[in-house]
Amino acid sequence: MYVLRGFFCFLGVKIFMKEDMYTREFTNELEIMHEPGIKNKKEDYPEWRVPSGCAIFGIANESGIPFSGAAVIEGITMMHDRSNGLGGGFAAYGIYPDYADDWAFHVIYDDIAAKKETEDILKSFFKVLLGEEIPTKKIPSVKNPPIIFRYFLKYKNVAGTMEKKNLAAVEENNIVELVMKINSQVQGAYIISSGRNMGIFKGVGFPEDIGEFFKIDDYKGHIWTSHGRFPTNSVGWWGGAHPFGLLNWSVVHNGEISSYGRNQRFVGSFGYKCTLSTDTEVIAYLFDLLARKRGIDIDLTNMILAAPLWEQIERMPEEQKELAKALRILYGGALINGPFSIIVGHNDFMFALNDRIKLRPMVAARKDDLLFISSEESAIRKVCPAPDILWHPEGGVPVIGRIIRKAA
Numbered sequence: 001m002y003v004l005r006g007f008f009c010f011l012g013v014k015i016f017m018k019e020d021m022y023t024r025e026f027t028n029e030l031e032i033m034h035e036p037g038i039k040n041k042k043e044d045y046p047e048w049r050v051p052s053g054c055a056i057f058g059i060a061n062e063s064g065i066p067f068s069g070a071a072v073i074e075g076i077t078m079m080h081d082r083s084n085g086l087g088g089g090f091a092a093y094g095i096y097p098d099y100a101d102d103w104a105f106h107v108i109y110d111d112i113a114a115k116k117e118t119e120d121i122l123k124s125f126f127k128v129l130l131g132e133e134i135p136t137k138k139i140p141s142v143k144n145p146p147i148i149f150r151y152f153l154k155y156k157n158v159a160g161t162m163e164k165k166n167l168a169a170v171e172e173n174n175i176v177e178l179v180m181k182i183n184s185q186v187q188g189a190y191i192i193s194s195g196r197n198m199g200i201f202k203g204v205g206f207p208e209d210i211g212e213f214f215k216i217d218d219y220k221g222h223i224w225t226s227h228g229r230f231p232t233n234s235v236g237w238w239g240g241a242h243p244f245g246l247l248n249w250s251v252v253h254n255g256e257i258s259s260y261g262r263n264q265r266f267v268g269s270f271g272y273k274c275t276l277s278t279d280t281e282v283i284a285y286l287f288d289l290l291a292r293k294r295g296i297d298i299d300l301t302n303m304i305l306a307a308p309l310w311e312q313i314e315r316m317p318e319e320q321k322e323l324a325k326a327l328r329i330l331y332g333g334a335l336i337n338g339p340f341s342i343i344v345g346h347n348d349f350m351f352a353l354n355d356r357i358k359l360r361p362m363v364a365a366r367k368d369d370l371l372f373i374s375s376e377e378s379a380i381r382k383v384c385p386a387p388d389i390l391w392h393p394e395g396g397v398p399v400i401g402r403i404i405r406k407a408a
Helices: 002-033 070-077 112-125 164-185 207-213 260-268 281-293 310-314 318-330 377-383
Strands: 055-061 088-093 103-109 126-133 147-155 189-196 198-203 223-228 244-246 249-255 340-346 349-354 363-367 370-374 389-391 399-402
Touching: 055 070, 055 249, 055 340, 055 349, 055 377, 070 088, 070 207, 070 223, 070 377, 088 207, 088 249, 088 340, 103 112, 103 198, 112 126, 112 147, 112 164, 112 189, 147 164, 164 189, 164 281, 189 249, 198 207, 198 244, 207 223, 223 249, 223 340, 223 349, 244 281, 249 281, 260 281, 281 340, 310 318, 349 370, 363 377, 370 377, 370 399
Parallel strands: 189 244
Antiparallel strands: 055 223, 055 370, 088 198, 088 223, 103 147, 103 189, 126 147, 189 198, 244 249, 249 340, 340 349, 349 399, 363 370, 363 389
16 A cells, blocks of 8 residues: 555656646746747647636627626636636627727738738728728737738628618628638638627737737727636637637637547538637527528527537427427537537627536626526626526536617
């Protein structure tokens, strides 16, 4: 028995020494990565694999009243230790009221050549109402940022007398194709958000640093989501930080999508291209495909993404059973396997979902018209010390906060 104890003590020392060596290597690589002159392309960042968690946090005011981004910074900062400085970001809705009916593109560039090529493409599809560098604040912790621009755009109507409903669908489909084209074919250009009256702000750094860098507390929106990243299977670089967006969708994610290959092939068969080197990107495309293109009610998307087990389906009432079977058969390629908790943002709602057996933490709370979603209860209580109700959602059961704008 004492021999075994001695062996495990020796083993523990060896593991500690290895972890200490890894920590020094990690720190040295991080210091090298931030030396002046280092660029921000994917290949410039080492491909660490650290099996750990990320932080997600979101607030929705269901009355549609905008509030400062300072609250979401305060919440995500509370979970500082869940990230490691290799990615932070925010998605905000309702922040561009002066351009509420126009498209707002946020784009990061590696160089001026990528910017010129992208702008030439944009001008062929849109009337550019305004193009400008996104306002930022120089802070020591965020080094060597790429070129970051935003464009307010009006789509050129070439559809003639097409009905308004069909015209909107064609316009959205064309924009999706355009985003896929630029992100996959224009070297060094990445459209990180492409919706209306919303924007995504993200980069390499802790989320509180990215929030300060982009001056997030200067914006007001009715929905905010945020993310602190601890990369697992993908590279820590500016385009790979969360949130990921397409049209009005944004996604922040904690976990690991083990079904990524299958999910990628599924969305790829409908023209979506995953180019940003992380599994979370595919979730944004799944929501666009299922909810926008296929018209599936957001209340049913959990039945596809976190579908019940077959034995659970067999125990359902007949009508519900037939629906669950049909969704699993038709959209089997959209089933997400692996541990995950996600927050999905949209102009009209905030949606949160855990994997079926809840392998990643997620907490929800309400206070008056406010809905909070977080990886940890502490973050919610930091910004809302006395919520009306607080609960831990079951695996596979969505939490949805819908925006019902009150009359002035």
